[in-house]
Structures are given as structure tokens and as C-alpha cells.
Amino acid sequence: xxxxxxxxxxELKSYFASPIxxxxxxxxxxxxxxxxxxATRDFVRFGFMAxxxxxxxxxxxxxxxxxxxxxxxxTVALFLIPMITMRLFAEEKKTGTIELLMTSPVYDWEIILGxxxxxxxxxxxxxxxxxxxxxxxxxxxxxxxxxxxxxxxxLILQGGTLLAIGAFISTTTKNQIxxxxxxxxxxLLLWLLSWFTSYDTSGYGSVVNYLSIVTHFEGFAxxxxxxxxxxxYLSMIFFSLFITSRSMESLRWRA
Amino acid sequence: xxxxxxxTKRYARTVAVDNISFEVEKGQxxxxxxxxxxxxxxxxxxxxxxxxxxSGTATVAGFDVLENPHEVKKRIGYLPETPPLxxxxxxxxxxxxxxxxxxxxxxxxxxxxxxxxxxxxxxxxRMKLIGKLSKGYRQRVGLAQAIIHNPDVLILDEPTSGxxxxxxxxxxxxxxxxxxxxxxxxSTHILPEVEHSCQRVVIIxxxxxxxxxxxxxxxxxLRGAExxxxxxxxxxxxxxxxxxxxxxxxxxxxxxxxxxxxxxGRLAFEVESLQGRQIRADLxxxxxxxxxxxxxxRSVGLSLEDIFLQLTxxxxxASATQHPASSTQHS
Numbered sequence: 001x002x003x004x005x006x007x008x009x010x011e012l013k014s015y016f017a018s019p020i021x022x023x024x025x026x027x028x029x030x031x032x033x034x035x036x037x038x039a040t041r042d043f044v045r046f047g048f049m050a051x052x053x054x055x056x057x058x059x060x061x062x063x064x065x066x067x068x069x070x071x072x073x074x075t076v077a078l079f080l081i082p083m084i085t086m087r088l089f090a091e092e093k094k095t096g097t098i099e100l101l102m103t104s105p106v107y108d109w110e111i112i113l114g115x116x117x118x119x120x121x122x123x124x125x126x127x128x129x130x131x132x133x134x135x136x137x138x139x140x141x142x143x144x145x146x147x148x149x150x151x152x153x154x155l156i157l158q159g160g161t162l163l164a165i166g167a168f169i170s171t172t173t174k175n176q177i178x179x180x181x182x183x184x185x186x187x188l189l190l191w192l193l194s195w196f197t198s199y200d201t202s203g204y205g206s207v208v209n210y211l212s213i214v215t216h217f218e219g220f221a222x223x224x225x226x227x228x229x230x231x232x233y234l235s236m237i238f239f240s241l242f243i244t245s246r247s248m249e250s251l252r253w254r255a
Numbered sequence: 256x257x258x259x260x261x262x263t264k265r266y267a268r269t270v271a272v273d274n275i276s277f278e279v280e281k282g283q284x285x286x287x288x289x290x291x292x293x294x295x296x297x298x299x300x301x302x303x304x305x306x307x308x309x310s311g312t313a314t315v316a317g318f319d320v321l322e323n324p325h326e327v328k329k330r331i332g333y334l335p336e337t338p339p340l341x342x343x344x345x346x347x348x349x350x351x352x353x354x355x356x357x358x359x360x361x362x363x364x365x366x367x368x369x370x371x372x373x374x375x376x377x378x379x380x381r382m383k384l385i386g387k388l389s390k391g392y393r394q395r396v397g398l399a400q401a402i403i404h405n406p407d408v409l410i411l412d413e414p415t416s417g418x419x420x421x422x423x424x425x426x427x428x429x430x431x432x433x434x435x436x437x438x439x440x441x442s443t444h445i446l447p448e449v450e451h452s453c454q455r456v457v458i459i460x461x462x463x464x465x466x467x468x469x470x471x472x473x474x475x476x477l478r479g480a481e482x483x484x485x486x487x488x489x490x491x492x493x494x495x496x497x498x499x500x501x502x503x504x505x506x507x508x509x510x511x512x513x514x515x516x517x518x519x520g521r522l523a524f525e526v527e528s529l530q531g532r533q534i535r536a537d538l539x540x541x542x543x544x545x546x547x548x549x550x551x552x553r554s555v556g557l558s559l560e561d562i563f564l565q566l567t568x569x570x571x572x573a574s575a576t577q578h579p580a581s582s583t584q585h586s
Contacts, residue, residue: 131545
């Protein structure tokens with residue numbers, strides 16, 4: 001357990017010692033802030049218009065601002081995650097520090113979990129930038145906090161899954177650019193799967209649809225905590241980290 | 256302390272290490288000698304549990320590298336060819352990280368870091384980023400990293416490669432200082448290193464064990480003959496090289512005379528003695544008696560370098576362990 005923490009802390013320090021952590025946080029804050037601005041502006045305008053026309057439209061901050069914003073955040077995360085995971089193993093393989101880790105009295109799974117946790121904590125920091133915007137909603141309105149919490153849980157689970165996939169891809173190469181590029185491609189593919197099959201109700205289509213990362217997030221965005229989605233994400237995380245450990249093992253035999 | 260038996264490591268297409276066996280006693284410094292690509296690094300990687308052997312066994316302090324890698328890793332400090340450093344970390348931060356990873360408790364870590372920074376003379380750069388350090392300092396930080404958990408066995412892969420002469424001497428001294436408490440294996444393709452710091456040598460070439468012996472035995476065994484560089488000139492007219500050579504060959508104890516150079520009437524030769532004979536005095540006398548000027552007379556003795564070349568020479572690896580003194584070839 002301590003070993004995982006030691007490695008996790010080292011990863012976090014590395015992220016924050018380079019501009020990458022700050023860049024990602026700033027980038028996300030900017031994009032999310034832009035999304036937040038348009039969403040609230042439209043919400044206010046819409047409410048204003050409804051009032052002018054004397055119609056009593058049901059207005060709901062959760063439904064009309066937070067839900068699309070969370071969906072937006074989950075899409076933006078697809079772009080950020082490759083930048084977080086690309087260096088995880090590829091950099092250590094390139095500089096040879098992987099030899100230090102693999103000849104230290106720690107188990108492979110401790111290294112992997114530590115690195116994944118470090119990446120996840122950075123991802124949380126990046127997501128945390130959106131808290132300021134959400135706090136504004138609380139300051140000027142009365143949104144329901146429970147769906148927000150569930151939405152963030154969904155973001156974390158989705159992020160954790162993609163980070164685990166990215167970690168695996170990073171073990172397969174020495175080249176960070178390749179690791180990042182392939183991870184980005186895979187993230188995009190998992191996202192697009194839901195597009196291809198949204199109207200396909202055949203058995204084949206529903207399987208492909210089930211594999212889409214985004215499909216499982218929709219429930220969370222609505223504020224619905226469905227165990228089936230949680231299980232999907234957790235099993236994806238477990239599976240990805242498992243093949244990461246297999247990949248690391250194979251390093252020993254091939255290196 | 257270290258026992259390697261029939262170790263073989265095969266990659267997809269090549270055999271990197273082929274059936275190597277050797278043992279290292281506790282407290283010894285052993286030099287791993289071989290040309291580039293001989294299999295030194297691979298052997299070390301097997302010993303440090305980074306690579307599993309294809310066949311054969313290796314044990315460190317009684318623990319097998321395949322069956323008990325965790326116990327082996329606890330007892331080994333390893334400095335790979337390029338020190339495994341994180342450029343974005345400060346030196347003390349890095350050493351703390353490695354120390355904790357190697358199992359030092361948080362209560363002891365500060366003391367240990369202080370000890371190794373002192374020992375490796377990197378106290379003055381403790382708060383510097385590793386990325387900003389010079390190559391010599393990096394190498395020392397790498398060494399500090401290897402000894403931080405006070406391991407029984409130290410494995411150093413080319414610890415002085417890429418350093419300037421002053422740094423090489425410093426690193427050698429440091430390794431010598433460490434030898435008391437640790438069993439050390441160091442690999443190198445630089446020979447003086449072995450002569451300076453090692454008690455035993457393991458020579459490998461193309462994955463095969465060529466020789467393993469103590470440094471003294473190895474040099475003594477191969478250094479029976481003496482080689483002398485000689486330069487002769489004449490004050491009255493040019494000399495006939497053939498006549499001079501003939502005269503030199505008549506000196507007692509000389510096995511052969513090799514003409515080297517003829518320049519402005521000066522003749523240079525290399526003279527080799529028979530096994531165990533001293534010939535310098537007789538040579539000098541012979542030259543003076545003949546009325547020539549003796550410009551230079553210098554022993555060129557066989558260095559470990561020659562021995563190494565003989566043992567790893569690709570022409571006749573089969574005869575490597577024979578006494579090659581009489582067939583010495585100087586380049």
C-alpha cells in the first residue's frame with residue numbers, strides 16, 4: 001500500500017514539476033468556462049423570454065445547464081486524457097528509469113496502480129477547475145446537489161477508464177507521441193461507437209453500443225446512478241489495468 | 256554471495272549470454288570485462304531480476320532470481336549504464352523517493368539520504384534539479400541511488416563510462432571505499448578500471464565465458480615474457496637494419512626481434528624475451544659494444560589490454576586460455 005502511494009506521489013510531483021499539469025488545468029478551465037458561459041446565458045435568455053411571453057415554462061438549472069455541461073466536460077476529457085497518460089510508461093521506458101522501478105522490491109501491480117492513481121488525481125485537479133463555475137450556480141440559484149455529485153462520479157469513472165486504457169497504451173511504446181496519438185484515437189473511437197449504432201437495434205449494434213464509453217455516461221449526466229454503468233466502468237478499469245500488467249510482464253521477456 | 260550456473264539468455268534472434276557460470280564471494284569486487292555487446296549488461300539484468308533467464312539459474316544471497324525476485328531485489332543495488340534519473344526532481348527528493356521504494360522507513364529516510372549524499376560527495380547539489388547536473392554528478396547521484404538501502408550486493412554497469420579523467424578517478428575511489436561492506440560486480444570495457452579496483456575478473460566475449468580468475472593470476476599467467484622497445488642510431492653513417500637485427504637476436508634470452516621504424520638513420524625495434532628472462536641489461540651492452548648509440552630502451556610489458564585482446568581476439572578464441580606469451584602480437 002505504501003509503495004502505491006510513494007509512486008503515486010512521485011507521478012503527481014512530476015506532473016506539477018512540468019507545465020503539463022498547469023496547461024491542462026488552464027485549458028480545461030477555459031473551455032469549460034466558455035461552455036458554462038453559453039449554457040447559462042442561454043438559460044437566462046430563455047427564462048427571460050418565457051417570462052415576457054407570459055408563459056409559465058418549467059425552468060430547471062440541473063436539467064438545462066448542468067446536464068449538458070457535464071456531457072460537454074466528458075467530451076473535453078476525451079481530448080485531455082491522452083496528454084495525461086502518454087508519458088506514464090513511455091517516458092520511463094525511454095529514459096531507462098523503468099529499470100529502476102522494475103528492479104526495486106515493488107510488485108508490478110503496485111507500480112501500475114500508483115501511476116494510474118497519480119494520473120487520476122491530476123485528472124481530478126483538472127476537473128476541479130469546473131467547481132468554480134458550479135459554485136457560481138449555487139451562489140445565484142438553487143440547483144439540486146445530488147445529481148451534480150452523481151454526474152461528477154460519472155466523470156471520474158469515465159476518466160478512470162480512459163486513463164487505464166491510456167496507461168496500457170503507454171506501456172507498449174517508448175515514444176510519447178505515439179502513445180498519446182494512439183490513446184487519442186482509441187478515446188475517439190470509443191466515443192464514436194455510440195454514433196454509429198444509435199439507431200441500430202440489432203444484437204450486434206447493441207453490443208457495440210454497450211462498449212461505447214459515452215453511452216454509459218448518459219445516465220450519470222442525468223443524475224441516475226445505475227449499478228450497470230458503474231459495473232461497466234469498474235470492470236473496464238480492472239481489465240485495462242490487468243492487460244497493463246501483462247504488458248509490463250512482457251517487457252521483461254522482450255526487453 | 257552470487258552464484259550463476261549455466262545461465263543462458265536468448266533473444267528472438269540472438270543468444271546474448273550462452274551458458275555462463277561463475278561465483279562471487281562475499282565482500283569481493285569483481286570486474287566484468289568484455290567488448291561492447293559481449294553480454295555484460297544482459298547478465299547484470301538477469302542478476303537484478305530485470306530480465307528472466309532463458310535457462311540456467313542465478314542466486315543472490317541464496318535467493319533465486321526467478322523464484323524469489325522480491326528478496327533478491329531487496330538485497331541488490333543497481334546502477335544501469337545510464338543512471339535512472341528523473342530530471343525534474345531535486346537530488347534529495349529523488350534519493351528519498353528511491354530509498355522509500357527500496358523499503359527504507361520514513362523514520363530512517365532522512366538520515367540515509369544524508370549519509371549517501373555525504374559518501375558520494377553530492378551534498379553541494381542536494382537541492383539542485385537533476386536535469387541541471389553535469390554528467391559526473393549524475394553518475395554519482397546514480398551511485399548514491401544504488402547504495403541508499405545499504406544492499407549486500409552492488410551491481411554497477413559501466414560506472415565510469417562517459418566521465419572525464421578526473422571524474423573517473425573519483426568514481427573509482429568511491430567504489431573502492433564501498434568495497435568493504437558490499438559485494439560489488441562492475442562491468443567495463445576499460446581495462447585500467449579492473450586493474451585498479453577489482454580483485455577478480457570475469458571475461459566474457461560474444462556471450463561466452465572466456466576466463467575467470469584473480470587479477471594477479473591473470474596478469475602473471477600471461478606476463479611471463481618481457482617486451483622491450485629499443486632505438487639505435489649511429490654517429491658515423493647509416494646503419495644496416497638487417498645487421499643490427501641479427502646482432503640483437505644473438506643476445507641471450509631474446510626470442511625475437513621485430514623491426515619497427517627507420518627514420519633519419521635511427522632504427523627502432525621491439526624485442527621480446529623468452530619466458531621469465533630479463534634482457535634489458537644485455538641488450539644495452541650489446542648495442543654499446545657494437546659502437547652504436549643507444550637512444551631509447553624501455554620496457555613495454557604486457558598490459559591487461561594485451562591480455563584482453565588475446566583472450567577475446569576473434570582469430571583464435573579456442574587457444575585463448577593457453578599461454579600465449581610466445582605468440583604475442585603487438586599492434
